[in-house]
Amino acid sequence: MLGEGIIKGMAVTAKNFVGSYRDPERLTTVEYPEQRIPAKENARQFPFLVFDGDNPMAGLRCVACQICEKECPPQCIYIEKSKDKKPDHTGKPQFYPAIFDIDVSVCMSCQICVEVCPFEAIKMDTEFELSTEDRFGGLLLHREQLAKSVLHHRKIHPTEEAEIEARRVEERRKAEEKAKADAEAKAKAAAKKEAVPVQG
Amino acid sequence: MDAIFAIIAALTVVSAAGAMFLRNLVHCALCLAVTFGGLALLYLKLGAQFVGFAQVLVYVGAVAILILFAILLTRSGQDDGHNLLSNKWWLGAGVAGAVFVTLAMCVQGSFVTGNRIPAAADPSVKAIGTALMSNYVLPLEVIALLLTAALIGAVIIAQKEKETGK
């Protein structure tokens, strides 16, 4: 009968209307900024520098190898090496960056810097609400602003951090064993040297 | 001759003059619509409610739109650059003068100036309806037939055009 479809359609819309009040899950709208969609694990926005421990500047993993600076396609990273060295997590003395600047307005979030870093020192953050009123330097982030704890990385990328942690623990163990073996070998050599003049 | 009549008459005459003298054809048509409105106001002032509203409904609502459609569908309404007055304007002035003299003589000889005012008619809608259905039913039916013929003719002409256009 003509008009039947209209009546059925109006019943559907009426059900939608009433249902949207009774059942809040019907509304798929996320009312930003009061509500936010939680970021997925592989989300990436802008890079940040990882530090271990409590002291941001002392615990920075970055050794200023400048690979990320060379590989960055829009060249938004600026690094200046330090003059002195400090030990890394395996005990070896390394350089550290005196200046590490990323221009976040240029960065295109391609993650190449993360992929090429041999020291797991730079990772992608999920924070994007970086608007500022300073249009000339507001989005040029320095070393202090970029340094975030490894616990933050663990929170935003748990599986990746678990894998990295396992590897670093293994490296440290190997380094310690090597150090112990070196120390033993040195002690043995010293003992042998001492033992020889006694004989002759 | 009170103030309201003067205002309405001035409005009607000015817009009629505008409909004659304006260059843009669409402006002329719109001035004509204002003239029709002025006539409707005159009817209302005389107390003929039905005629006044019917004037607006038919003339402004239908005839003016018809004229505008005709202008739109036949020409762009741009200024053609012709002279406003044609070459043989004295012929037209003569005809207009003759019409004016005839109308003036009719008004002179009618009851308006001769103080022979007939009995006031009842302008209510009910009276008009009764009169249409009893005294004037034959003209009503003839006009209805004429309008139906015009409608059917328009449909046939449009259909024929569609067929020849194919």
Next chain:
Amino acid sequence: MDSTTFFANLAAPGFDQLFVTLKALLVSAFPEVIQPLVSIVLSISAIIAVFGLLFAITTVVERKGLGRIQNRPGPNRVGLPWFHVGPLSHLNGFGQWLADGIKTLIKEDIVPRSADKVIHFLAPLSLVVPVLLAFSVLPFGRNMTPIELDAGLLFFFAVGAGTELSVFMAGWSSRNKYSLLGAMRALAQMLSYEIPLILSALTAVMLVGTLSLNDIVVAQEAKPGQWLANWHVFTPWGFAGFILFLIAATAESNRSPFDIPEGESEIIAGYYIEYSGFKFAIFFLGEYFGLFAMSGLAITLFLGGWTAPIAFLSFIPSWMWFFGKLFALIALFIWLRGTLPRVRMDQLMNFAWKFMLPLALINLVNVAVWHYTGGGMVSWVVCTLIIGIPYLLLGRTLFAGQKLGPRTYRYAS
């Protein structure tokens, strides 16, 4: 008027004559000479204030209602200014009309260089003025018709014809081919649906025997001793007439599903593409006022105007009934807008000329049959059959024959 009469009128029956007595009080405060003028000015300002506010609220309610129908919240950010008090700070978005109004007022008024300046300026005005005139004959309550005219219905349709001229002026003066195309389509639509509109309105006129809207409403009041009112919509011809009138009114005010002339995704804004800022707001206002006027007329002719459906409920003031029915009809229009897709232009015209016009004519015969057979059980059966059978037949034959085949193109020669 002394204080005892004033309070007597105020308190009985209920608040029915509240506004009438208020107006009489205000008018009597002025000297005798200018009292008619003051009375007119009061009526006009009351109409503009009430319907302006109704328009503003309708825009917000429509957006929120459509949002809820489409499973989204609708605007809920804008509250009233300086009203940030705890949980009421957003007012749930009901201040949106203020924000929109201020935005349209302060927007730049752009007029195309080659546009016809005078007509471009006059077009929005000539839309709003006839529609406001049309409000003056609607009976808003008992003794609350602003102008009591003997030929009220004819006046209503006569000024409705003025809106068509405005559509043409808007489309023509913009010197824009899409604007002109939209205006032509809008005019064709308005003219085609004018006929079923008037024919379906005529049924109520035929039965009651007068063109005066207040008399039509009074004729629908429940007689003493009757519990159900004589609303025309409770009769078969009245119900059919009401539905036809509503469909024609939807098409007259360019409202979904007949909003091809203003379809935002089709021809952008149709005949008011070139209007910005306040002129656009005036067009928008004029369209909604047209909707209110048509709804008001539908209520007057078929839904009993300011009368109560059940005699027991007549303690509720008459103007409250009128505005309650107006809100219900507006909600119905919003509901229809959220449900139905847009109708194509040729489908629209076919619908008007091949379906609604025959049914409206048959309805006229129907009301005559009803009148002459008295109105009892037999009349019910006969009249329902008279209108129902053509409806079913037309529904089956007209639209069933359209087979959807491969698309053929006809090029202009």
